[in-house]
Amino acid sequence: MPVTTTRDTSELREIAKELRVQIIRLLVEAKSGHPGGSLSEIDILTCLYFGAILRYRPDEPSWPERDRFVLSKGHCTPGYYSTLARAGYFPDEWLMTFRKIGSPLQGHPDRTKGPGVEASTGSLGQGISIALGIAIAAKIDDAPWRTYCMVGDGESESGQVWEAVMSAPKFNLDNFCVIVDNNQVQQTEPVEKIMDLAPLADKYRAFNWHVVEIDGHNFDEILAAFDEAAATKGKPTAIIAHTIKGKGVSFMELSPAWHGKAPSAEEGERAIAEILGGTK
Amino acid sequence: MAATATRQAFGDALVKVGSDPRVVVIDGDTKNSTFTELFAEQYPDRFIELGIAENNMLGVAAGLALSGKIPWAATFSTFIVGRLEVVRMSVCYNEANVRIAGTHVGVGIGDDGASQMALEDIAALRALPNMAIVQPCDSIETHHAVEYLTFEHVGPAFLRLTRQKLEDVHQEGYRFVFGKADQLRQGTDVTLIATGALVQEALAAAKALDGEGVSAGVLNIHTIAPLDVDAIVGAARSTGRIVSAEDHNVNGGLGSAVAEAIAEAGIPARLVRVGTRAFGESGSQEELYDRFGLSATHVADAARSLMG
Ligand SMILES: Cc1ncc(C[n+]2csc(CCOP(=O)(O)OP(=O)(O)O)c2C)c(N)n1
Numbered sequence: 001m002p003v004t005t006t007r008d009t010s011e012l013r014e015i016a017k018e019l020r021v022q023i024i025r026l027l028v029e030a031k032s033g034h035p036g037g038s039l040s041e042i043d044i045l046t047c048l049y050f051g052a053i054l055r056y057r058p059d060e061p062s063w064p065e066r067d068r069f070v071l072s073k074g075h076c077t078p079g080y081y082s083t084l085a086r087a088g089y090f091p092d093e094w095l096m097t098f099r100k101i102g103s104p105l106q107g108h109p110d111r112t113k114g115p116g117v118e119a120s121t122g123s124l125g126q127g128i129s130i131a132l133g134i135a136i137a138a139k140i141d142d143a144p145w146r147t148y149c150m151v152g153d154g155e156s157e158s159g160q161v162w163e164a165v166m167s168a169p170k171f172n173l174d175n176f177c178v179i180v181d182n183n184q185v186q187q188t189e190p191v192e193k194i195m196d197l198a199p200l201a202d203k204y205r206a207f208n209w210h211v212v213e214i215d216g217h218n219f220d221e222i223l224a225a226f227d228e229a230a231a232t233k234g235k236p237t238a239i240i241a242h243t244i245k246g247k248g249v250s251f252m253e254l255s256p257a258w259h260g261k262a263p264s265a266e267e268g269e270r271a272i273a274e275i276l277g278g279t280k
Numbered sequence: 281m282a283a284t285a286t287r288q289a290f291g292d293a294l295v296k297v298g299s300d301p302r303v304v305v306i307d308g309d310t311k312n313s314t315f316t317e318l319f320a321e322q323y324p325d326r327f328i329e330l331g332i333a334e335n336n337m338l339g340v341a342a343g344l345a346l347s348g349k350i351p352w353a354a355t356f357s358t359f360i361v362g363r364l365e366v367v368r369m370s371v372c373y374n375e376a377n378v379r380i381a382g383t384h385v386g387v388g389i390g391d392d393g394a395s396q397m398a399l400e401d402i403a404a405l406r407a408l409p410n411m412a413i414v415q416p417c418d419s420i421e422t423h424h425a426v427e428y429l430t431f432e433h434v435g436p437a438f439l440r441l442t443r444q445k446l447e448d449v450h451q452e453g454y455r456f457v458f459g460k461a462d463q464l465r466q467g468t469d470v471t472l473i474a475t476g477a478l479v480q481e482a483l484a485a486a487k488a489l490d491g492e493g494v495s496a497g498v499l500n501i502h503t504i505a506p507l508d509v510d511a512i513v514g515a516a517r518s519t520g521r522i523v524s525a526e527d528h529n530v531n532g533g534l535g536s537a538v539a540e541a542i543a544e545a546g547i548p549a550r551l552v553r554v555g556t557r558a559f560g561e562s563g564s565q566e567e568l569y570d571r572f573g574l575s576a577t578h579v580a581d582a583a584r585s586l587m588g
Contacts, residue, residue, distance in 0.1 A: 032391045074395060099391040101563030101571065107393035110561075122395025123362060124332050154309060157331035186332070187309045188317070194309055195331035 003087050005052040009219035015086070016046040020248050020275045022082035022095060028268035030099040033107070036258045038079030040183035040216070040243040041150060045083045047222040048148060055145070058088035061115050067145050068134050070119045072127025073152035073181065074108040075260065081105050081114070089116035125158030127151070128178065132164045135176035135236075146175045146230065154186025157195045162207075168236040169208035176236040177229040178209075181216065183245035187259045204238040216241030248275050283445035286476075287383040289419035290441050291315020293426035294352060298323045303430060304344055306330060306353040308337050313443075314354040314383045334359045338366045338380070345376040350430055357382025357398035357440060364404050371436045372408045379429050381439045385415075386527025386556075387572050388477050389443040393562035398440075403532020405438050406505050413505040414458070415440040417479035418449045421502055424456030433458065440476060440504075442527075444565050447480045449500070459503045461511035467497030470583045471515035471522050475501045475534045478525035478554070481569070484576035489583055496583055504534060512541045516549035521586040523552050525579050530555035552582040 006012060019042050027033045048054045048069060057063040071080050078098070085092050090104070097103035104113040108122030118134075121127040131149035138145055151161060168176055182200065184191055191197060204211045210232045214221040222241070229237035245259070246252030249271040263271055295318050297303055306328045311317040320327040330337045334355060341353040353360075360367065360382045371378045385398045405411050412433060416422040422441070429437045449464065456462075464479070465486050474482035479500045486496040499515055501508070516522055522542065524535040535553030542549050556572050569575040 030391065099393070099562045101561075101567040103562060107391050107562045108395040110394065120395070122393070123359060154332050157309075157333045159333055159335055188307075188312050189309075189329075194329055195333075 003050065003058060005050050007052060007223065012046055012051055012219045015050050016043050017275055019046060019079070019082045019086060021272050022085070023078040024263060024268050024271045024275070026082065026095040026098045027078055027262040028265055029096045031262050032099060033078050033262050034075045034260045035078065035252055035263065036185065036245040037073060037076040037152060037181065037183060039247045039249060039252065040245045041076055041181045042079045043217050043219065044150070044179055044181070044222055044241055045079055047219060047226065049083050049087045051223050053226045054148065056087070058116065061089060065145055068118050068131070068147045070121065070127045070131040070134070070147070070149045071109055072121055072131065072149055073124065073155050074121030074127060077105070077107065077109055080109065084116040087116065124152065124155040125160035128161055128164040132168055132176065135168070135173045136171055138175050139171055139173060146177065148177050148179065150179045150181055152186070153180060153182045153184065153191045153197060154194070156180060156197055156200070165204065165207050165209070172234050173236045174233050177226070177239065178236065179239045179241055181243055182240055183243040185245040185254055185256050185259065188256055201240050204240070208235060210235050210237045211240060212237060213240045214242065216243035217247055250274060283447050284419040285443060285445045286416050286419065286422045286441040287443060288315050289422035290381055290426060290439065291318040293423045294319040295322050297426060297430040298326070300350070301326070302348065302350045304328060304349045304351045306337050306341055306351055308332055308334050308355040308359065310355045313356070314381060316354050335363045335366050338363055339370045341378040341380070342370040342374055342376040345378045346374065350377065350379070352379045352381060354381035354383065356384040356396055357401045358384070358396060361398060361401045361404045367405070368408055372410055375410065376436060377434065379437050379439065381441055383441045384443045385440050386442070386477060387560040387568040387574070388527050388565045390565045390568065391562050394560040397560035399529045399556050399560060400532070401440065402504055402528050402534065403536070406532065406537065410435050411505060412437040412503070413440065414438070414503050415476040416502055417476055417500055418446050420448060420450040420452065420454055421456055424454070425502065428456060428458050442477050444477065446477055449479055449483065456502065459506050459508060461508040462500040462502060463497070464500050465496070465498040467495040467519065469495045469519060469521065470586055471497040471499055471519045472525060472579060472583065473499045473501060473512060473515065473522060473534070473538055474525040475504060477527045478574060478579070481574065481576040481579050482525050485579035485583065488576065488580045494583065494587060501534060504537060507537050507541060509541045512538055513545040513547060516542045516545070516547040520549050521583070522549055523554060523579060523582045523586070525554040527574055528555055530557060550586050552585060554579055554582050
């Protein structure tokens, strides 16, 4: 049974709000995990899973015709699991077991445990190569499904990312779409300070990718970018999504301190109030 | 002193050895996890941030070493063994005096789960002929190890460090001797040969066994390579019963090293290896030590299984 999807951006905005609340709730419960990159990726994941972009069947996770999504920045599981739960892969209650002993929802994605998890990741730089392999497999079989991969901007410092970026155009992978969650901050510092990636879009262009630059929190732009990727023939598409790490919770926004730390119960309440208050 | 994570003791020790201007520290966007941020604050000009690019980090460390610097490259241990061939070629084959600190070892890291847990690093690095492998069991030993490796050791070296806090096993005034096993406790029935976080578990196990009339010795193997074969063979000879204990896969780790030493010496001793045999998972350190059979209770059980 496919989940209900919508192209109405105000509905999508409401879904994203709901998912942001889940992210905070499960982090408070787990007492550890990564809020910053989960809050920055969530509008994009919302469009992928609920904006009629990704084709999937939650009651049949290994449906052969499904589109594939690989979370290469594997630490951002709070956003990913909240999305998968809402998509119907598992009950919401599971989110409260995140990172606990015996839970299918491991700290980093584990495809052998978490329903809907396409690839086990968590060592940065590797997920994009796995996704590339999946896309090549589809090309060999002339299969209709598409492969999406979310990569971090900090992660993009890794040489393996560029090996994958270099290889994808060779195989004319128009079934492959990489989204860079360009949220400006990595674990310890702003990306610009650790290793300036600019001009990132030009780097992808130089490697013969089709490139779309968007505001990764603008639902119209996200949906349009995915449509453009699907319509692009002969080459892979990179969506450079300009986002804000910690988006939606003012005290977390663009702060390295909130890369990998769970909010306390009190901080969580403040965060949720802010998210629901709708202060943009 | 209160229990301290050896990664934190490492960060403190780096600040001390940093007074020597040859010392350079290299980071891969984990300085707040490895505690090299303490060095970065003190000596910003000798702190090199290379981002999430560990191949490059290790190669740069080799280049710095070949140019007379004393480089410490630090990140999660699993991301270091992930670049094993760079360690092999650029560091070891070049005989570059690189010091590598690998943190977040074992299932003891807890919640983050399998992808961040180094359980194969000793096995991988032990196959490199000139790589020294040191795993301190407490804060005091970490300080000594950092000092020794920075100023005295010749050749590449690896320091294995925990995320979780460890009780102090040693007192001030402890003498760390690279390559020499540290006999923490004498025993006549069985010897518990432990490294890193498992040393405190082995000591607790020995205490429990004592209450049952089983006399257990404890040998702390802070230097895994080169191994103190004489001490291990001596223990096998005198007690005939050995338990090895490590937060690492039993295959290729301390347990294997101990088995090799005993077998090659031709000593008729019995051995049980305590360590992991699967990938890790998420949970608290205590829960995981229980689930993976690494707690003091399991070490004691292993010893009991050899009695009678
Ligand atoms: C190979 C590797 N090196 C280091 C780490 C530790 N680490 C986890 S997250 C992170 C920062 C990631 O930054 P970014 O890709 O920008 O992710 P985001 O900001 O979206 O959270 C680091 C260094 C890792 N997981 N993998």
